[in-house]
Amino acid sequence: MDSGQEQFPAPSEGIVLTHFITSRDVARSAAFYRDVLGGQVVFEGEPTAVKLANSWIIINVGGGPTDDKPDVILEPPRDPHRTSSFLNIRVADIHAAYEEWRRRGAEFLTPPKQHADEIRCYMRDPDGYLIEVGQLTEMPA
Template identity: 50%
Template structure:
C-alpha cells in the first residue's frame, strides 16, 4: 500500500464521499489511475481503494446481485459514447494537468477548451468512464441560483 487513508476508514466529520467505479479489470484500472492521475493505492483489491488528493476512488469488478443489493447487477459502461456519470476534477491549471497526464499516457478527447466561465477537457479511463478536468475562469462571479 502506498497511501494512507485514515479519513476513509474513520471519517473525521462523520462521512467521506468516494466514487465507486465498476471495472472489467481492477489491475488495469488501478495501474491507469496511479500512472496517469498519480493516485495512491490504499488497498490493492476487493475492493481496490485509491486516494486522489482529498478524495477516493473505489474500483470493483463486475458481478451479480449481493445480499445488500439483491436486484442490482454491477457493470462497467456498455459503451464509451453514452454518458451516465463522469468524474469532475477541478484544478488550478488545466493546461499543465493536460500536459502532465498526456505525458503519462492519458488520451484526451480534445485540448483544453475555453468556455468563458471555465476551461475544460476530457479523457477516458480504460473502461470508458469520462473524466472532466476543469479550471474555473469566472464561473463563481456569474449570477445564478445560489450566487446572488
C-alpha cells in the same frame, strides 16, 4: 481525520465521499489512477482503493445482485458514447494538468476548451469512464 484515516476512506465523524467504479481489470484501472493521475493505492485486491487528492476511487469487479441491492448488476460502461455520470476533477492549471497527464498516457477527447466560466476537457479511464478536467476562470453568476 487522524493520520491513519488519511490513508483509508473511513470517517470517525461526518461523511467521506468516494467514487466507486466497476472495472474489467482492477489492477489496470488502479495503475491508471495511480500512474496517470498521481493517486496513491491505499489497498489492493478486490476492491482496490486509490487516494486521489482529497478523495478516493474504489475499484472492483462487477457482479450480480446481492441481498442489499437485489435487482442491481454492476458492470463497466458498454457504450463509451453514452453516460449518466462522470468524475469531475477541478485543477488550478488545466494546461499543465493536460500536458502532464497526456505525457503519462491519458487520452483526451479534445484539448482544453474555453467555455463561459471555465476551461475544460474530457478523458476516459481504461474502462471507458468519462472524466472531466476543469479550471474555473470566473465565478458563475
